[in-house]
Amino acid sequence: MKVRILGFELKLEAPGLELQAFLTHLHNVSGQDFDSQVMAIVEQDGYWVGVLLTIKDVHKYAQLKKDRQSFKVSVRDLEEGVSIVDVNFFLIHPKTGRGLYEYYHHSASVNVFCALLNGIHRDLKASMGIVKQGALKYAILVKPENIVEFVERLQAVKSIEVEQVTYTFNESTFKPVANVADRVVQRAVFRKPSKRTNAKDAVLAFVKKGNLRSATITGIDPVGRKETFKLLNDYDSFGEYDYDDFIGSVSLDAADFDKTIRESSNIKSLIEIAKTEPVKQLLEAPAK
Numbered sequence: 001m002k003v004r005i006l007g008f009e010l011k012l013e014a015p016g017l018e019l020q021a022f023l024t025h026l027h028n029v030s031g032q033d034f035d036s037q038v039m040a041i042v043e044q045d046g047y048w049v050g051v052l053l054t055i056k057d058v059h060k061y062a063q064l065k066k067d068r069q070s071f072k073v074s075v076r077d078l079e080e081g082v083s084i085v086d087v088n089f090f091l092i093h094p095k096t097g098r099g100l101y102e103y104y105h106h107s108a109s110v111n112v113f114c115a116l117l118n119g120i121h122r123d124l125k126a127s128m129g130i131v132k133q134g135a136l137k138y139a140i141l142v143k144p145e146n147i148v149e150f151v152e153r154l155q156a157v158k159s160i161e162v163e164q165v166t167y168t169f170n171e172s173t174f175k176p177v178a179n180v181a182d183r184v185v186q187r188a189v190f191r192k193p194s195k196r197t198n199a200k201d202a203v204l205a206f207v208k209k210g211n212l213r214s215a216t217i218t219g220i221d222p223v224g225r226k227e228t229f230k231l232l233n234d235y236d237s238f239g240e241y242d243y244d245d246f247i248g249s250v251s252l253d254a255a256d257f258d259k260t261i262r263e264s265s266n267i268k269s270l271i272e273i274a275k276t277e278p279v280k281q282l283l284e285a286p287a288k
Contacts, residue, residue, distance in 0.1 A: 001242070001243040002104065002241070002242065002243065003102055003103065003104045003240060003241055003246040004102075004103050004104070004238075004239075004240045005102055005103075005238035005239040005240065005270070005273065006100070006101045006110050006140060007098065007099070007100060007101075007140070007238055007282065008098070008099050008100075008101055008110050008114060008138060008139065008140050008141060009096075009097055009098045009099075009138065009141060010092070010097035010099070010114070010117070010136065010137075010138050011136070011137040011138070012097070012121070012134065012136055012137075013133075013134040013135055014121075014125050014130050014133060014134025014136075015130065015133055015134055016130065017124070017125065017128065017130065017134065019094065019095070019097050020094055022121060022136075023092065025120070025124050026041045026048075026050075026117070026120065027042060027043075027048075030042070030050070031254055031257055033055075034116060034119070034120075036054065036055045036056075036057065037052065037053065037054050037055070037108070037116055038052075038053040038055070038254075039051070039053075039116060040254075040257040040258075040261060042257070042261050042262060043094075044261075044262050044267065044271065045271050046094070047091050047092065047094065047271060048091070048092040048094055049089070049090070049091045049092075049261060049267045050089070050090055050261060051087060051088065051089050051090070051252060051261060051264075051267075052087075052088045052090065052108055052113050052116070053087060053252075054085060054086040054088075054108045055083050055084075055085050056083060056085065056086070058078070058083075058084055059077065060076065060077055061075070061076055061084065062074070062075050062076075063076060086106070086107040086108055087107070087252075088101060088102055088107055088113065089101075089102045089264065089267055089270060090102070090270075091271065091274055093274075093284065096283060096284060096285065098141070098283045098284075098285070100270055100273065100279070101113060102266065102270070104243050104246070109221070110140050111140065111225055111227045112225070114136075115225055117136060117138070118135075118138070121136040122136075137228070138228065139216065139228040140227070140228070147215070151203055151204050151217060151219070153221070153222060154200060154219035154220060154221060154222075154227065155219070155220040155221070155224070156190075156199070156200055156220045157190060157196055157199040157203045157217065157218070157219040196219075196220070203217065216228065238273065238279055239273055246266065249264075249265045249266060250266065252264070
């Protein structure tokens with residue numbers, strides 16, 4: 001099993017709530033249990049770095065043991081007070097809100113992580129008296145070769161905004177504007193649930209043709225959450241490695257989360273990747 005490093009982007013729109021203040025608040029609530037999810041974050045080497053722990057509500061596990069040409073499956077009980085946990089490390093640039101996230105199959109997705117942050121952001125706004133204004137918007141940053149994979153796993157598509165490499169605008173009244181524009185962007189929104197399901201096939205066919213300079217697609221993920229991702233044409237893979245190498249180096253202690261996160265070899269690897277081009281440029285580039 002592979003651990004993939006995915007990119008994401010956070011954008012705060014609430015008046016009077018800056019990104020740095022929100023990240024500081026996340027540090028203040030580090031270690032709290034949010035419905036079987038525990039998040040901790042700390043500043044390190046010019047970034048905010050941290051870990052998301054997802055505690056599994058299971059008390060038994062199955063194991064398979066091979067014996068020559070056969071195998072046996074048996075069930076074991078977990079020790080008292082022991083839980084199975086998924087571990088996802090992350091990094092956030094304090095100025096742009098762009099970051100890196102370590103993900104492996106069946107662990108908490110980037111979308112689940114961002115949804116947790118959105119809930120914390122909503123509670124913080126309420127405590128500040130900001131009830132309706134300004135959402136926390138987030139998106140997964142996707143390479144061109146992966147965009148079809150991301151669209152395919154959506155239940156439905158809510159909207160798509162694209163800029164094509166070569167573009168001809170059909171409306172004659174807009175042609176004078178399009179001819180002198182630096183960028184021409186087209187957006188399609190699907191409000192009715194029935195249209196969202198049908199739109200997925202149409203969007204899939206469209207993105208498979210390629211020829212996109214940029215794209216932002218919003219849909220519904222497999223468990224019913226809203227999910228947004230952005231196409232990036234200019235960056236290579238953020239990296240991947242074996243799960244055994246990843247999990248074998250995990251060592252965390254809630255009694256001193258800050259210290260054990262800073263000393264984590266997983267975090268050190270993320271920081272090294274973040275400081276290496278072209279990822280460094282990606283994280284520092286202002287959101288469009």
